[in-house]
Amino acid sequence: MTEIFWLIPFIPLLSSFILAIFGRTLPKKYISIQACLAVFASFIISVISFFGLLKISQESYPLIKSLFTWIASGSFTINFSLQFDSLSAVMAMVVSGVGFIIHVYSVGYMDKDKGYSRYFTYLNLFTFAMLLLVMSSNIVLMFVGWEGVGLCSYLLIGFWFEKESAANAGKKAFIVTRIGDLGFLLGIFFIIVHIGSAEFTAINQAISGGAVTQGLATLIALLLFMGAVGKSAQIPLYVWLPDAMEGPTPVSALIHAATMVTAGVYMVCRMNLLYTLSGTAALVVGIIGAVTAVYAATMALTQNDIKRVLAYSTISQIGYMFIGCGVGAYSAGMFHLYTHAFFKSLLFLSAGSVMHALSGELDMRKMGGLKKYLPFTYPAFLIGAIAIAGVPFLSGFFSKDAILTQAFAHKQYFIWILGVLGAILTAFYMFRLIFLTFHGKERLEPEAKEHLHESPPVMTIPLGVLAFFSTIAGFIGVPVVFGKKLNWFNQFLEPVMKPGHEPHLSIQTEWLLILISVAVALLGIYIAYIFYIKKPQTPHQLNAKFPYIYKLLYNKYYVDEIYNAVFVKPTVRGSEIIYDNFDLKVIDGAVNGSASVTGLSGKILSYLQTGLIKDYALVFLFGVILFLGYLLF
Amino acid sequence: MIPGSYFFILSVILFILGVIAFFVKRDLITQFLSIEVMLNAGNLAFIAFARALNSLHGQVIVFFIITVAAAEAAVGLAIILLIFRQKKTIKSEDMNLMKG
Numbered sequence: 001m002t003e004i005f006w007l008i009p010f011i012p013l014l015s016s017f018i019l020a021i022f023g024r025t026l027p028k029k030y031i032s033i034q035a036c037l038a039v040f041a042s043f044i045i046s047v048i049s050f051f052g053l054l055k056i057s058q059e060s061y062p063l064i065k066s067l068f069t070w071i072a073s074g075s076f077t078i079n080f081s082l083q084f085d086s087l088s089a090v091m092a093m094v095v096s097g098v099g100f101i102i103h104v105y106s107v108g109y110m111d112k113d114k115g116y117s118r119y120f121t122y123l124n125l126f127t128f129a130m131l132l133l134v135m136s137s138n139i140v141l142m143f144v145g146w147e148g149v150g151l152c153s154y155l156l157i158g159f160w161f162e163k164e165s166a167a168n169a170g171k172k173a174f175i176v177t178r179i180g181d182l183g184f185l186l187g188i189f190f191i192i193v194h195i196g197s198a199e200f201t202a203i204n205q206a207i208s209g210g211a212v213t214q215g216l217a218t219l220i221a222l223l224l225f226m227g228a229v230g231k232s233a234q235i236p237l238y239v240w241l242p243d244a245m246e247g248p249t250p251v252s253a254l255i256h257a258a259t260m261v262t263a264g265v266y267m268v269c270r271m272n273l274l275y276t277l278s279g280t281a282a283l284v285v286g287i288i289g290a291v292t293a294v295y296a297a298t299m300a301l302t303q304n305d306i307k308r309v310l311a312y313s314t315i316s317q318i319g320y321m322f323i324g325c326g327v328g329a330y331s332a333g334m335f336h337l338y339t340h341a342f343f344k345s346l347l348f349l350s351a352g353s354v355m356h357a358l359s360g361e362l363d364m365r366k367m368g369g370l371k372k373y374l375p376f377t378y379p380a381f382l383i384g385a386i387a388i389a390g391v392p393f394l395s396g397f398f399s400k401d402a403i404l405t406q407a408f409a410h411k412q413y414f415i416w417i418l419g420v421l422g423a424i425l426t427a428f429y430m431f432r433l434i435f436l437t438f439h440g441k442e443r444l445e446p447e448a449k450e451h452l453h454e455s456p457p458v459m460t461i462p463l464g465v466l467a468f469f470s471t472i473a474g475f476i477g478v479p480v481v482f483g484k485k486l487n488w489f490n491q492f493l494e495p496v497m498k499p500g501h502e503p504h505l506s507i508q509t510e511w512l513l514i515l516i517s518v519a520v521a522l523l524g525i526y527i528a529y530i531f532y533i534k535k536p537q538t539p540h541q542l543n544a545k546f547p548y549i550y551k552l553l554y555n556k557y558y559v560d561e562i563y564n565a566v567f568v569k570p571t572v573r574g575s576e577i578i579y580d581n582f583d584l585k586v587i588d589g590a591v592n593g594s595a596s597v598t599g600l601s602g603k604i605l606s607y608l609q610t611g612l613i614k615d616y617a618l619v620f621l622f623g624v625i626l627f628l629g630y631l632l633f
Numbered sequence: 634m635i636p637g638s639y640f641f642i643l644s645v646i647l648f649i650l651g652v653i654a655f656f657v658k659r660d661l662i663t664q665f666l667s668i669e670v671m672l673n674a675g676n677l678a679f680i681a682f683a684r685a686l687n688s689l690h691g692q693v694i695v696f697f698i699i700t701v702a703a704a705e706a707a708v709g710l711a712i713i714l715l716i717f718r719q720k721k722t723i724k725s726e727d728m729n730l731m732k733g
Contacts (some may be wrong), residue, residue: 611729613664614656621652 002052003133005084006065008042008092008129016124023117029060032107035120039103039127044095050089056217059084061495062201064137071140078198083137089497090334091134091266094341099127101462106250106347109356110456114623115367119159128153130259134266138198139188142267146184149260150177156255158249167380169243174590176240180230188225190216200270207273211237216277221274221281225288228264232318234292241315245307257314258341258346265321265337272497286407290418294320295557297425301432302553303379306351309433313345313388316422320403323415328476329406331493335477336403338489339395342473343387346466350381353455353463354437359449364433369442373452376437380463385434387470389427390521398474405479408513409503420520427524435532481510640681648675661713661723672702713714 015038019031026034053063062085070080084092103123110119111550129148136142151171158170192198194216195206206212212220226232233241244256255261268275293316300312317340317480324333355362357374371378387394390401407416424491444452454460477489505513531538543550552558634686652673655664676695683691 435722609731613725613728617655 002049002056002063002084003065003498003597004136005049005052005063006067006082007084008045008049008096008198009128009135011041011045012038012124012131012338013128014038016128017122019117019121019124023121026117026170028116029105031117031120035124036100036103036107038124039096039100042127042131043093043100045616046089046092046096049084050093053084053086053089053314055212062088062137064201066137066300071347072383076192078138078140080141081137081199083200084134084136086267086492087266087334088195088495090338090493092131093310094338095127095130095134095259098341098345098466099130099254101465102250102254102258102345102349105253105352105462108456109250110248112479113248115159119156122152122155122159123251123254126156126255126260130263133263137200137202139191139200139411140198142270143188145269146263147181147242149255149263150174150181150231153244153255154178156251157244159247159251163246166246169240171247173240173244176237177230177387180227180237182226183223184227184230187227188221190220190223192395194220203271204273207277212277217274218280219280221278222272222284224267224271224274225264225281225285227321228322229288230264232264232322234262234264234288234319235295236414237295238292238315238400239563239580241307242311242556245305245311249307249348249355250536250627252311252350253345253347253348256311257344260372261314261318262321262337263342265318265325265333268322268325269330269334269497275325276328282328284326285322286415287324287518289319289324289326290320290415290422291420292316293323294425294587295319297422298553299537299556300429301425302550304596305355306365306367306433306437307348307362309364309429310344310347310351310573313347313429314607316426317344317388318420319613320400320422322417323407324403327403327412327415328412328496329403329558331412331482331490332399332406334493334497335489336399339387339399339470339473342395342466343384343394346380346470347384347388348378349459349463349466350384353459353623354381355456356459357452358444361445364436366443366445366448368440368444369438371438374454376454376460380460381438382434386429389430389525390423390517391525392518394475395470395472395474397517397521398477398479401479401514402477404517405505407545409505411503420516423517424520424524424527428528429519429527431525432532435528439533448595479510479514481514482509599609637681637685640684641675644674644678644681644693647677659724659726660723661716664711664725665709667704669706672698 015034018028019035023031049063050167062083064081064083066079066081068080069077071078103120106119106123110116111489113119118310126149129144129152130143133142133145133149154170154174157173158167161167161170188198191203195203197203197206230237241256241261245252247256275285296312296315300309300316303312316572317336321333321336321340324330324336352369354370354374354377357370357377361367368536379418383394387396390397404419404423406417407419422631442449477487480487555561640723648671651667651669653676654667658664658667676698679691679698681691681696683689683695713723717727720727
């Protein structure tokens, strides 16, 4: 059954086509069933293929299905071919599994929207592009998926395009990621020129065969990482992700938390031999990841918009994944990607449920005390928050601990310290969110309170499923200290990520590190408890004491303003100057000039046309006389 | 026996009279008439050549010209009639719709 794995991406594509063409006329119920079933079918095939993958020997790795020759230029060809190995399997299952749950949730969330069929068309198309991205067997086809998800992201951020802010956010996301894609594309060109093939297997062979020098590897790896920085919203290209929250909340959960933004991590893991060979590039990845993890977390501290806090949290968590990749623990990075997909989409969907209950309210200052009104959403949100904070035995604990332990083991102490700092902040801002939203005094608007209601089952059941997975998903990657052979996840990914030298820590050190992780998580939660439950005046006192720090954080380090002043304004101003001087004067001048020359000559010549028959006859007569004269003489 | 050159001279005189009349006169009917005169000057020349060259070709062509001229006269008069109905005038100076 494994050989049908190539069908996985195409079922959502087919569904998307049908919805795009007939969506307007189909009944709502049919649309939701078809869209959800298409993704569910992909999920089932992924799982079947995954179990098939477990059975086959490593020699036949990876499974490749070439559908047709896509580009042929001389001896160089690129096939439209899909591959299925352990890395693709993990990604395909996460994308289609979480995607399915979010599709179901969307049925409830988008119920009253007039763009219902358009929404599911985009969402299915996104699922196709993302599955193509993670299952392509060459980097060019991967780029197609990469751009496809970017397109769907643009369409879905700007889904409510009547709102100007949403349309602008879509454009911003598209343009900012495009800057990174430039590097990605250059990286692909370097690979094709120097290695001569775009297939991952050929690239890996060339790297392990020594055909790639370290300098070239660094160049390619950094260029590719530029694409990852854009797509995965790392410093300095993270600015689009907070604005992307203008889209519908399930979209934020699927695209901007669970799947698309982690594509950069997937890409780095896919090219892990390249990063390991380069060394420098891996260090850059690790440092950018670590700095982003802390930097984004500090910005999450002061935001009042519930979705923006989660957006900065996503940026920060992706930073952790890059820490894992940067220190050479690729499977730890993937592990965090996998657990993050569950708990972050859980958090987003719960936030969506809160919004739904409060008729679209996003501002935490107008919430509070919602615990008793939302008996399903509250525990779901709480589980997500505990998981992301890194409290033991939930999924986030295992994956974050794996990353930090690996960072420590690879002697990247600077990165490790940043990681621990980020973990405190994470626990703090998540519980700040919980306390402000669900505990304390009610600060609701009167009319919002009137309509206050728990979401329908079609929304709460997906929350339950995600909460369940957020709780247990970590147990497939239990740290080695709890018992050997328990870290099944690493073993499964081994064929793709051949580990280099594994530095070993003593058992005491590992326990100590785990203890530190737990301690920082609890510390962060405790601080939040003091700040927002026990002594709610503390934040105000702090603001009064350090107004500049608060303002700096609240305004997100003024980065948007700086980018605006340094990049956007000069570009716009320069375009205007060119428009005024070149477009208006030179180009329009030439076009208008040729038009007026034609018009003027026409006007002059038209005086010959008197409209009087005698004049014409006279000209005719002279013509004949001249002609005869010419003939005769 | 009349010399052949007389016919040609008559033909040229008729043609020139037609041209002059066309430019001098102002109403469409007279102008139309002068065109007919020019046409028949041509016919006369054809016949004169047929006689001078002892060939029937010229005469045959004249038959064709007369046929075509009859049709042309019918169409031309109809046009003039319609113009008169529209504009209540048949002065050719008043017809300058095509002025540029």
